[in-house]
Amino acid sequence: MSLEDNLSKIHSAGNKGPDIRSDCFVTLELTSSGGIVIDLTSKVGILYGQAIHALAHDVLAHFCIENARMSIEDSGALDFVLAARIEAAIHQAIDSDEEFWPEMLPQNRHVTTKDRYRRSRLYLPGDTPKLMLNAGIHQPDGIILDLEDSVAPDKKEEARYLVRNALRQVDFYGAERMVRINQLPMGLGDLDFVAPHYANLILLPKCESAEQVEQVDARIKEIAAQHGVEQPIYLMPIIESALGVVNAYDIASAVESVAALAIGLEDYTADLGAPRTNEGRESFHARSALVNAARAAGVQPIDSVFSDVSDMEALRAVVLESKSLGFDGMGCIHPRQIKVLHEAFAPTSEEIEKAQKIVKAFDEATRLGLGVVSLGSKMIDPPVVKRAQRTIDLAIRSGKLSQDWRLNADKRG
């Protein structure tokens, strides 16, 4: 596009309306003279008007725009949102590979491990800033900035800037920072906006083959090399079709960076041609097959989401079933679901008691230099010990066991 074509054309980004909060709607019209003219209406104008003007000038200057008319209708957007909306409008108006990166919060240089807990992951629509701001306070194991199904087709492009800025500026208080990209090939383009910004894990939706996983992994490695990204970026393919279920093991074992394998039941049941029910009989095979494939590949099996956000009792029943099938975690679409998930995925008192006995027996065997762990007359295999240690970890994390349980138990004994 030449500048001439673009003059007098009005570009826009963001959202406005009576229900919109913490967002803004920006229009931009390039002009040939007259400098920068900004028309700001803001509900926080008395307190932040000057700051908003200064930010808008900064972003425009970054893209070397000297003449433009810009309107900003602000409903209390934070700087990272304002900057993303302004930048999105600019990218519609001019052809540029430049980006405007807000400062990276030091605590957002967050690194996670492949086997960390992923009991709960909270979906955050990638074009809705108000839901991002407080997501971390509810302490999910992970948050997902979603570029896929929760973003309208005409908002896909601008959501990338918002998600990138959120990764840099929003403190998620220790939650693993996940991004769900779009289906390929669009998803490969999404990676440019997330891989350089300490995304810990990428969810790959509607995955049907190992090749798709390899493509994403390869593209991440390219971007990492280009931007000097050293921390690991894990993958969580989501199986959402019959074919995906058939190929689940290949997908889970495609590359080393796959950390977990998830199932998306809404699309899967549609593909199957069976209505989705609360009992879930129609997806029993797929869920079991997925758990089996994930365990075989040594990655975490993760269940779908439960969509009735008002029914906590039904959710609890679903999570308990999910746990009994072998899943390690589930998705959440509302913060209130997180606590229920954590409670249900927490080990029971009997499980904790048993695990404590096993771990103590293991400690004792190690202390005595024995090669074999035994409890009473029973021999205990290494995987059982490992699972018991994980149960203890989870019990501590869920607040059901004190960090120094060995000490307290000894005192009691």
Added chain:
Amino acid sequence: MTTEFVKNAVGRMIPTEINGQPVIPFQGPHGYKTSGRKYGPPIRTCADYPADGDKRMPDLRAALIKAGLRDGMTISTHHHFRDGDLVANQIFDIAAEMGVRDLVWFPSASFPCHAPLIKYLEDGTIHHIEGSMNGPLGRFASEGKMRGVGVLRSHGGRYQAVQDGEVVIDIAVIAAPTADPFGDANGLTGPSACGLLGFALADSQYAHNVIVVTDNLVPFPCIPWQIQGNNVDIVVEMEQIGVPEKIVSGTTQITKSPDRLYIAELTARFCQAAGIIRDGFSFQAGAGGTALSIGNYFGEIMREKGIKARFARGGSNQYLVQMMEDGLVETILDGQTFDLEGVRSMRENPNHVNTSPFTSYNYHGKGNFASMIDVVILGATEVDVAFNGNVVTHSDGYLLHGIGGWQNCLFGKTVVLPIPLFRDRIPVIRDEVTTICGPGELIDVIVTERGIAINPLRRDLIEATKDSGLPIKTIHELKEEAERICGAPQPAQFTDKIIAAIKWVDGTVIDVVRQVKK
């Protein structure tokens, strides 16, 4: 005439005169005491009233004329109909038609439904408002358009002002859901049922002329009488005095916001860790969505630990009633019913007691319930690093809310303010609040979604919760966290013109509000 200013005990500059009356600057929560005798209304004689007890007049206009409505009078109304009040506006419609000027409106609170009164503030029918100025009225005043200076008082402060003769009510118009021709009245039944009429107490006792208006006239006696006919001059029957669906206000549902629920849960966990929730304790929780859910979390903890509260101070509502019916609360001392469940419970349950709000809020009482309550949950628009609280203005300087019972409740043993760290980008914790409504020494704990700050004066609470695992931070840390997220706001700009005075519960002036500079 040049106005002189003095610095009061919270460091605010206060004029020595407001609306032509001398001002006493704030001297600390209990610093100022008056003496002498209370104000007395004029002596009346029963011989001057109809022996058959029928005090009816044909309409409100006739009643106001009989009451002697004239320039400069003070007219009072109550706020038990909340945003569904149809009476206050009609009083001033009539006054304007009669060409009466310079009235003072003395409501126990105003609501957005009173926005039509702006035209009478503009044309001089009303000189100024002494009472809360919510929404549109507050905006009008903030822009410097009201002739006189608004005076904001707490519920208790309003009673004090009447008892001290600081405000003399010429005519009180008491809208009553049920009344008899003698003037006995209650709020329990009738199409505009609102529960109690407690805030009209001072008006009925001290006003020179008392007019009861009702849309549900019953033959004498109207029982129970919350307003006593022996204090009433005139009774008027009207078509409709309130809009029922707006009388039961929208704030009486538990919040669904996950962020607010989290703050509520954190508040309850704090109270538990601090040892406040114990057998025989007492609490007061307001009617806002967050406060209601705190009651619910209290209930969970009490059920789990087998704890019973001796009493809860209402504002009653369905949730508090449920707690009493589940055996978690032994007594509800109610000053204001917020929903129909509250009205029902009070009718059926002798342990749900109708009390005057002034059992708790009366500065001139020989003690108050307020200071006996173990924990009080309140809100605020802003709090500062000295724990001073603001409930009347927003950070942009606009006057948008009344004080209500907030100042009076600050005398509770532990005062907890659950508030979000920021609202729509605006930090709630500031270096200095825009308007001081309550001094920091009475505000003990701030609970936000990003941490809890305890007033350094409360060493006992700091000690009790230090190993609780709760996110305890300093108020400065919270302020910095808010500014990191939102950016530091530029200061709001004001002109020199004072548009409202904020009274403390004892009648002194704790702060003033200035005109917003456009």
